[in-house]
Amino acid sequence: MTSKVSKTIGVLNLQGAVSEHLNMLASLDGVTPITVKQPEQLSQLDGLIIPGGESTAISRLIRQNGLFEPIQTFAKQGKGIFGTCAGLVLCGSATQHNEVEQLGLMDITVERNGFGRQIASFETMLDIAPIGKQIPAVFIRAPYIAKTAKQVTQLAFVDNHCVMAEQNNILVCSFHPELTADNRIMRYFVEKC
Numbered sequence: 001m002t003s004k005v006s007k008t009i010g011v012l013n014l015q016g017a018v019s020e021h022l023n024m025l026a027s028l029d030g031v032t033p034i035t036v037k038q039p040e041q042l043s044q045l046d047g048l049i050i051p052g053g054e055s056t057a058i059s060r061l062i063r064q065n066g067l068f069e070p071i072q073t074f075a076k077q078g079k080g081i082f083g084t085c086a087g088l089v090l091c092g093s094a095t096q097h098n099e100v101e102q103l104g105l106m107d108i109t110v111e112r113n114g115f116g117r118q119i120a121s122f123e124t125m126l127d128i129a130p131i132g133k134q135i136p137a138v139f140i141r142a143p144y145i146a147k148t149a150k151q152v153t154q155l156a157f158v159d160n161h162c163v164m165a166e167q168n169n170i171l172v173c174s175f176h177p178e179l180t181a182d183n184r185i186m187r188y189f190v191e192k193c
């Protein structure tokens with residue numbers, strides 16, 4: 001019997017929470033995780049994670065490494081992209097800070113640091129309808145989604161602010177799913193890819 005074909009999932013390795021994503025991906029069956037720095041690597045991937053970190057720094061490095069248009073093309077091809085925290089900021093199409101050059105992969109307006117700065121870091125449990133109940137979520141200087149176009153599905157809320165959404169092949173969340181032992185969100189993303 002042949003085993004199921006494995007999916008190759010890349011983690012954008014420019015700045016931020018890269019190794020935690022790789023570890024969580026490695027815990028899933030049928031996933032080959034790799035780090036991505038160069039545009040040529042995108043063609044081997046079934047999906048790409050844009051991790052949390054500092055969205056200003058990551059956006060500069062995306063440009064410097066020639067990844068801006070290649071990531072947009074990757075998304076247009078229908079490949080899965082998961083933006084977590086700063087990654088959500090980068091996937092969005094508008095924000096109050098113009099020092100971040102967003103990729104515009106999802107029609108959302110993002111409030112950067114919406115929950116406040118470092119002091120406003122917190123952990124909570126979320127019910128996310130297509131994924132499950134009581135999913136732990138760690139928020140660190142987290143953004144929230146202030147506005148969504150109608151083609152965007154809102155998936156989770158904290159204090160009435162949208163913190164997770166999807167639009168076709170693009171998934172975003174305000175928090176860090178890779179910093180808990182619960183891999184249900186990651187499995188959901190891999191299944192989308």
Ligand SMILES: NC(=O)CC[C@H](N)C(=O)O
Binds near residue numbers: 053055
């Ligand atoms: N934990 C994070 O990724 C923080 C995101 C950061 N506040 C930003 O907007 O870039």
